[in-house]
Amino acid sequence: MTLSLVRVKQLVWLLAVLGLAATVLLGLPLLGEVFSRAETTQVQNSALNLLAERHAEKGSLVWLTDDPSLPRRLEPYARDAVTSGYRRGYEELAYALYSGDSTGLPSYYQEGALGDAHLVTQQTRLSEFADWDHRLTLHFYAPDGATVAFTDRYWYAQGEADGKRLSAPRLARRTVDVVMALDDGNWRVHHWRVSADAPEPVARSGYPNLAAQLTRVRGVNYEARSAPFAALWTAFDANEVDADFGRVKRLGLNTVRVFVPYPLPPHASDTLKTLLNTAGRHGLKVIPTLLDNYTAYRLADLPGILAMLATLQPELSSPQVLAIDLKNEADLDAPKADWTRLRFFLGLLADRARTVSGKAVTVGLTVPDAALSSHLDFVTVHSYGTPGETATRLREASTLGLPVLLEEFGYHTQTNKLPDPHTEAEQAWFYRQMLDVSAAQRVGWMAWTLFDLPEGNVPGKKQVERHLGLLRADGTAKPAAQVLTGTPTRAPTALERLVKWQFLWPALIPLVLAALLASRQFKKRKLNTKCDEN
Numbered sequence: 001m002t003l004s005l006v007r008v009k010q011l012v013w014l015l016a017v018l019g020l021a022a023t024v025l026l027g028l029p030l031l032g033e034v035f036s037r038a039e040t041t042q043v044q045n046s047a048l049n050l051l052a053e054r055h056a057e058k059g060s061l062v063w064l065t066d067d068p069s070l071p072r073r074l075e076p077y078a079r080d081a082v083t084s085g086y087r088r089g090y091e092e093l094a095y096a097l098y099s100g101d102s103t104g105l106p107s108y109y110q111e112g113a114l115g116d117a118h119l120v121t122q123q124t125r126l127s128e129f130a131d132w133d134h135r136l137t138l139h140f141y142a143p144d145g146a147t148v149a150f151t152d153r154y155w156y157a158q159g160e161a162d163g164k165r166l167s168a169p170r171l172a173r174r175t176v177d178v179v180m181a182l183d184d185g186n187w188r189v190h191h192w193r194v195s196a197d198a199p200e201p202v203a204r205s206g207y208p209n210l211a212a213q214l215t216r217v218r219g220v221n222y223e224a225r226s227a228p229f230a231a232l233w234t235a236f237d238a239n240e241v242d243a244d245f246g247r248v249k250r251l252g253l254n255t256v257r258v259f260v261p262y263p264l265p266p267h268a269s270d271t272l273k274t275l276l277n278t279a280g281r282h283g284l285k286v287i288p289t290l291l292d293n294y295t296a297y298r299l300a301d302l303p304g305i306l307a308m309l310a311t312l313q314p315e316l317s318s319p320q321v322l323a324i325d326l327k328n329e330a331d332l333d334a335p336k337a338d339w340t341r342l343r344f345f346l347g348l349l350a351d352r353a354r355t356v357s358g359k360a361v362t363v364g365l366t367v368p369d370a371a372l373s374s375h376l377d378f379v380t381v382h383s384y385g386t387p388g389e390t391a392t393r394l395r396e397a398s399t400l401g402l403p404v405l406l407e408e409f410g411y412h413t414q415t416n417k418l419p420d421p422h423t424e425a426e427q428a429w430f431y432r433q434m435l436d437v438s439a440a441q442r443v444g445w446m447a448w449t450l451f452d453l454p455e456g457n458v459p460g461k462k463q464v465e466r467h468l469g470l471l472r473a474d475g476t477a478k479p480a481a482q483v484l485t486g487t488p489t490r491a492p493t494a495l496e497r498l499v500k501w502q503f504l505w506p507a508l509i510p511l512v513l514a515a516l517l518a519s520r521q522f523k524k525r526k527l528n529t530k531c532d533e534n
Helices: 002-055 076-099 111-123 210-215 229-233 238-250 268-281 299-311 339-357 387-398 424-441 463-467 479-484 494-533
Strands: 061-063 127-141 147-162 165-183 186-198 218-221 255-261 285-292 379-382 404-409 444-448
Touching: 061 076, 076 111, 076 127, 076 147, 076 165, 076 186, 111 186, 127 299, 147 299, 147 339, 165 339, 229 255, 229 268, 238 268, 255 268, 255 444, 268 285, 299 339, 379 387, 387 404, 387 424, 404 424, 424 444, 424 479
Parallel strands: 061 127, 218 255, 218 444, 255 285, 379 404, 404 444
Antiparallel strands: 127 147, 147 165, 165 186
């Protein structure tokens, strides 16, 4: 009886284990399907978000002059309907390319065009796609008002998405022949044939005097004391900027670098225009740095960024603009956006910005990138290391065969910064050495920055960023500013380097007194011990 009961219990345990194993084995595919659907849903939601942003942009399709031989003129309301249907079709195609979900394509494509759209999405599943600058020319409008034929010439960028990486990027200008028909009150694409698709060479106008101009640059990166960084564009004070640019000129400098955020805040073009006009009155040139705070490098953002270039075109082509810097320290964004994507993205923008502005173009980098430099007119070095390290970076940058600008260098004066406090005298000596390095390398330079910054946000909320100015927060000049105007300086003495630790003296005095007291007590005990022995 006992043996039988034991066997029954064993059998029950065996059945329980087998049941659990079966549940796990049967549930794994279901669990995998759940995760797969969740991932698909996430991708599709991301695609829909990109689609919504894309649809919010204006002016992506422009009709050129119609073919004069048209049998009938296209009415304005019909043109609007054709434009809307055609644009929605491209948005749906971009969504299908990104998400792999092509179920919406029949809403905008029919007949041969639908087959072509499906073929494209199957061959390039899960890719990023952006199109812009559509130029449409109408060639036919049927007498019954139900069929139109036109050509569309536009730019597009596409790349296969490999996780967050962008592989096989392509930028080209395409021309397509399109036939759309009115079906049940909706305009749909019935035929869509590519007649041309090839990269269009970008004309490089050349800047024969650029190297000499950059060599003469004596400049400073500008942040307003009352509203540094992005706050400058939302709390702009024209009088403050005018006074600050006057200080820049009195320091013997000739160039300022300013930072334009993306997306553009309201009235950004007016603010930039005022900055440029103010610089012109003081005899200063300006290097606007665009895309400040932007780090995504998504193809879907290209139309909006190109629209920004068009919006700022009058300002970027101004005589006060020496050159355009597309992005500040883009190489620091590489962990977020891989170098393949970053080079493709910024290379494209460099070519566009040059065409829009007619100005030399660069990208602010801590270390110049050889592949990206093929799209640039000059390269930059940002260095906060020793003068010797900066000299090495400048020599390496010169091997790329382009003019070089030392676009950022600086030395903080936070006297209580551990483990490396600095004094104003040390900053002055550092500046003297850096100016000598720049002269030896024959490169222009731009200091960081004009003022110490007591207010507003600073990068990384690091206090050291508030103490990098040539001028103190009250506007008075530090010794480093006097170096710029030719005042001689020397290396700090050993005593001066020791004195800079004076902020620790109040904490050291009790320690020294305690040590002296402990030493006295030790000697006293030692003397008593010796007396006891005698």
